[in-house]
Amino acid sequence: MSKKNIPTLHDVAKAAAVSPGTVSRALTRPDLVAVKTRERILKHVKKLHYLPDPAGRNLRANKPIVVGAVIPKNGISTFAQTISDLNDALEAQKITLIVSQPEYSSASSESAAYRLLEQGADALILLGEDHDQGLFDTLDHRDIPHLLLWTTTDPKGKHYVTVNQSKAGQMAARHLLDLGHQSFAYIGVPLLHNARAAARLTGVKKELKSAGVNIAPSAIIEEDHRFSSGRAAVEAVLNQHPETTAIICTSDYHALGVLRGLYEIGKKVPADISVVSFNNNDFSAFTIPSITSVDLKQRDVGVYAAESIYRLLNGETMKSINIQPELCIRESSGPAKIN
Numbered sequence: 001m002s003k004k005n006i007p008t009l010h011d012v013a014k015a016a017a018v019s020p021g022t023v024s025r026a027l028t029r030p031d032l033v034a035v036k037t038r039e040r041i042l043k044h045v046k047k048l049h050y051l052p053d054p055a056g057r058n059l060r061a062n063k064p065i066v067v068g069a070v071i072p073k074n075g076i077s078t079f080a081q082t083i084s085d086l087n088d089a090l091e092a093q094k095i096t097l098i099v100s101q102p103e104y105s106s107a108s109s110e111s112a113a114y115r116l117l118e119q120g121a122d123a124l125i126l127l128g129e130d131h132d133q134g135l136f137d138t139l140d141h142r143d144i145p146h147l148l149l150w151t152t153t154d155p156k157g158k159h160y161v162t163v164n165q166s167k168a169g170q171m172a173a174r175h176l177l178d179l180g181h182q183s184f185a186y187i188g189v190p191l192l193h194n195a196r197a198a199a200r201l202t203g204v205k206k207e208l209k210s211a212g213v214n215i216a217p218s219a220i221i222e223e224d225h226r227f228s229s230g231r232a233a234v235e236a237v238l239n240q241h242p243e244t245t246a247i248i249c250t251s252d253y254h255a256l257g258v259l260r261g262l263y264e265i266g267k268k269v270p271a272d273i274s275v276v277s278f279n280n281n282d283f284s285a286f287t288i289p290s291i292t293s294v295d296l297k298q299r300d301v302g303v304y305a306a307e308s309i310y311r312l313l314n315g316e317t318m319k320s321i322n323i324q325p326e327l328c329i330r331e332s333s334g335p336a337k338i339n
Contacts, residue, residue, distance in 0.1 A: 127150060152166075165196050176276060181245050188201065188254060191222060230253070308321070
């Protein structure tokens with residue numbers, strides 16, 4: 001896109017029939033502008049895909065390349081390894097990564113993305129595909145490279161790097177089915193705002209159904225992403241479903257809490273109950289027993305994301321990447337107990 005097609009503050013002022021100074025105040029000191037005037041200005045800001053240029057944009061040739069990433073707060077601990085490897089790979093190319101951590105909501109993520117752009121981000125990395133179309137329109141209109149991470153669908157026309165979450169769920173369930181398990185419980189994060197966890201559970205259900213096994217709704221426990229959550233959920237599950245021989249956890253953090261909870265009530269793992277989870281965090285190989293976990297390839301996602309955004313910044317083509325998960329079998333899973 002040529003520079004002449006990028007809207008300026010004067011273009012917004014002309015469209016809104018106000019002075020450039022009024023536009024500037026509406027964006028920086030909205031309290032100084034009448035409500036109706038401010039609303040009219042913001043309407044044209046959005047329509048024209050205008051973004052305030054950061055100070056010194058005329059010195060862009062000397063400005064370091066900056067990539068902005070929007071990772072909601074509830075995803076920071078989960079994706080810490082991805083962010084670390086992404087940052088290291090970008091630094092090797094002399095590219096600076098700035099991570100914004102808004103509250104989890106589409107509106108908060110959109111606002112965070114716009115702030116990064118206003119501060120001069122040359123490219124954006126967004127978590128998932130659920131974002132306001134207006135943001136995508138602005139990015140496309142201004143030719144700003146952007147990449148989606150950890151999508152659960154195939155967003156047409158978008159570049160993404162992801163891991164097959166549904167396949168991960170199927171792998172976990174199939175492993176336990178092959179060990180003879182027929183009675184399952186699932187302990188994980190609230191699914192409403194976590195498409196990745198929901199996709200894993202969908203994969204689990206699909207694989208179980210193919211084997212003629214159903215998981216009762218009351219055997220699916222949703223708890224926050226904390227060690228203590230897994231421990232608290234164990235008693236709730238076993239009180240309602242004492243026949244359970246296999247528990248699938250949405251993450252190794254939940255699994256660690258589940259292991260503790262089972263220990264406290266005298267259940268042996270895997271002799272009484274097998275436990276399988278996702279992520280394959282570093283600590284999962286060092287717990288007692290060590291945790292069987294489906295590796296969601298967080299390191300690979302970070303490295304591939306860095307390579308992809310670098311190609312996009314250089315105007316090169318790239319194919320979206322869907323990484324396959326890997327089952328890491330350890331001590332926490334074993335043959336089903338015969339009653």
